[in-house]
Amino acid sequence: MAADSIRLLDLVGDFVTGQVDSKATDVANGVKSGQFSILQLVEALGLSLTSSESQTRGRGVQLLSQVLEECYTSLSEREVEVLVAFYENRLKDHYAITPHVLHGLKALAKCTVLPKGSAVSILKSLFQDVHVQSLMLAERSCVYNILISLMESREEELKGLGPDFVFGFVQAVDGERDPRNLLLAFQIARNIIHRGYNLSQFTEELFEVTSCYFPIDFTPPPNDPHGITQEELIQALRAVLTGTAQFAEFLLPLIIEKLDSDMQNAKVDSLQTLAACASVYGHKELSDFLPSLWSSIRREVFQTASESVESAGLSALRALTSCLCRSVLTSNSEDSLHVFLDLVLKDCQHHLCEPDLKLVWPSAKLLQAASGASYRASLIVTAVVLPTLLEQYSSRTQCAQRRTLLEVVQGFIQPTASSWPAEGEETVLQPFRKSLCSVVFSALAESNASLQITAAKVLTKLGQQPGVLAQPDVEMAVDHLSRLVLEEHDAKVSLAVAECAGSLSRLHPAPFASRMIPKLKQEIFSEPTVREDDFDLLPGQSRDAGRQRCIMALASVSTQPSLVRESAPVLLQMLAAAHTGSRIFSVEEVVSVCCSLQRIADQTPNTEEMGHFFHDVVIPRLLTLSLHAALQGENESGHSSPLIEEAVLSAIVPVINTACAALQTELATTMAAQAVYLFLDGDVSFLPENDCPSKIQLLRSQSWTQSQLVCLLMACVCSLPHSVDIPEFDRLLGQLEELSCTSTHPFSYTSAAKCFAGLINKRAAGQTLDGVLEKTLRRISVTLDNQSSAQRIQAFNLLVWMTKALLLRYHPLSAVLTDKVFSLMSDCLLASQAADCFELLMSDSPDVLNRSCHADVRIMYRQRFFAENSGKIVQGFNCAEQGKKSVYLKALSHIVNNLPRQVQLTELPSLLPVLLEALSCPDQVVQLSTLCCLQPALLDPPPALSTQLEALFSRLLPLTASPSMKVRIASLRCVHALSQLPEHMVLPFRAQVLRALASPLDDKKRLVRKEAVLARGEWFLIGSPGGR
């Protein structure tokens, strides 16, 4: 005991007279561990605290405060009471001691056992004895923290102080300049407002002391040590200013004044603050200021060139309007919403009658913002605006004016979330249904493309609101759309019509089924009329183009099962007609029929019903047609079916893929069995018109027309969900391997290899799978090692697809396969294919081994592949002899090009030397893919680049004269991107670049000149006044 107290005395002595700061921690630890009590410490300090030297007293108080900050939780109520009294008294002491006293008080204020009345007395002495703004930063922060702690724990007592508390705070904070302290001060002010402290006569003072910071203009210091942003301060201050309606009479004039400012930020901040306070205020607070607020908002939206000011202005107007909508009507006063909207309408409405002039747009936006505030507001606004617009539409005859008017109308007919009619209210468009429809239909009948497009958009919006279009209107709309599909040549109009039809058919399928689809079908199958003037027609006007639009339209409207049942048979019928030759359809048309079928499969809801439809009708039909065409083979006499063309089969694959990927488990299992037995045993029982010869063996057929059907097998079995078990798996794999290794028809052996890959990718891991894989790998290796073998290409192809399948699922064998591919890069015959295969390995294949086919694709497999193999490529590059280096560069650029951008950026510094080397490689493919990979990286350049700029420019600039147009364009884009680097880095190259870019300005290709103009324009601005 005695030893402890002697030790304590030593520690205190060391701290106070010896100036050893670390002793404070030792004392605090002693107190915390119970070695000494606070009382003992005070006793030990005794002399220092009463010393006549202010410095000694300061040290004493500092020690006590530091200990208290560590152990305020363990104090008893009695101790706290005594300490508080002591500290309050010390506030009157020498100014040098005050900082330490405040730190002590801050610790005490956090005590949970603070006795009743202490909080008030602390505050009173604080406000009375301390002049906060003459303190240092840290001590001011102490004062704010004391206030915050006390407000948290002693709210009732502080409220007992009445307005004195607010006054004390106002005095303390007046003149604060540090952003860190301001955040604390704003927090206190917000608490005062939100927790109902009595402001009474100090309302204006509290507003003054906070609003003097509005609007906040703060730029964090360059290295930003405290992480305070301007946005944070703005939000904190806004919460104070908009916290109470009592501030309204002061805040609104301030906002109006600040809106006059020239600073764009000030305008935006003011408008946003206005929008925020409108959600707190009622009509009473706003009413006096409405006319001037409106005129400020109007002025900003009319005049501004900045989108942020405009959108802030519009939101402020919307907030004001919805505030007025909430106000309760009294019988004796006029409806303030009406009064305000009358004001808005008076100022904006007449601009809507001048569709040529600029102000029509901002006026329309203002009115739309007001109307979107609530249902009631939209009733009032549309009742005035729509008749004006519709009348203007009929009185104007120029298409450009009509289009502008219609675009404005479009903005008014779409209700916002807050103006959507409630249950039992009818749409605000009710009185205008007839006239709106007639305007839209007349616009659709015009010959001006942009007018038609706008009309289609308006029609879409009308159709999306229930109860606007009546049955006859919809039928009329469908007739118009059908006519446009059949007759309109403009590509943009067709697109807009297709979108509109798609959206309307979702809600009103019946008229589309009964009116549009039969018309389209009739057009597709109509006899070609012999027209002499066919040659004079523009490209879009021929019959083929019309049929093309019908095919697309069938897909667009197939949004509901009932429509799919009508449209898909038409398309299948087209395929059948093309196959039999009863109608002549070109291969392109047959391909686009397949694309439409694929779109239908893609967009139909994934229901059991649709699953059955595709499984029972569409897929068997497609298989039958292809099978018939294949068996018929190449017909020497005249017609051969387009369904044996590779392009057509490749288009059928995605149809089956998409349909199969969506099948439910039960149907999928049947599908798998049917497809497998069809291809293995020639079982055609599930196909319609199964009049095929028995014993067909598609996978062993010598005829390429039959063997290439393996792509359809791939489509059927490789896109099914994981859970589906493929029957006869081993036999199937065996035959696929055989086909892919021995066939001489490229489409057949590639499809077989893909199918093989698709199957092994999903197969459960285990010994059986490994056995199969090793057997195949042995066969591939043997073929590849035999330099004279005729089947090396096939074996290589299978190797690549197998590698991809295993790579995606992180199968251990994939490393062996990858090494095999790498070893082929030094092969004399396969080297260039080996380099190109990395493109295939790294990119997504559209028809197999992707996520929509339910393939087993691990996340970030590309990064992993890059991490494991980039070293090997760089090493291979360094070891290769001069003529063969380009193979490695090509492989590398394929891999890097397919990496996600984030990874590219992090890897770029290490790859930069090789990429620069690649730019001087004579192979144009390497040049192009390197440029494509560099360009995005140059937009956000890594620091490593700065030292390489010299080398980069000396390689880039000659490429702008490359014989390949794509290389010229890509290199110019890179030069353009480089102009965005910091000025000091690129200025030395300015003259050289401008000189070099003079000759591409006269390039023979327009696309090259365009890039050169852009790039040169930017380079001229570097280092020039006003440029940057």
Place this chain on the structure above:
Amino acid sequence: MSGGARLENANPLIFQRTGERLLTASEEDEDVADPIDDREIFDILLTPNYSYDPEHPLSLEELNVVEQVRVKVNDEESTVSVEFTPTIPHCSMATLIGLSVKVKLLRSLPARFKIDVHITPGTHVSEDAVNKQLADKERVAAALENSQLLEVVNQCLSTRPA
């Protein structure tokens, strides 16, 4: 330019823009040479304004200052002639607009071209004076030596919003 137009003419007449030039197959063909045509020059003049919002700020085309029919180029003889129309006859920015157009073309066309920029006849009160200034090589060069003037021209030609 938009700043000046706003002060003098707050609610100008606006004209519809032509769409983007459609890409033709021959333009993508390596072996075909595409001559420089009127539309290409027109697009060069409008490039800085293409990326903006449809209403704000208005492009030279929407204000009808530059029209495609008033742009004439002859690739073989290496001559370009551009007529521009100030929004109002006393527009104080006419010289600046003309200078910007001229500088833009000087920077974007091969050196073999002779560039002629002038005001559409009968659309500006001091048409002759402005045309004379723009045609005088020495005066254009001198104007671009003036760093304040160059700053304004560069701002007009910058693709970044101010």
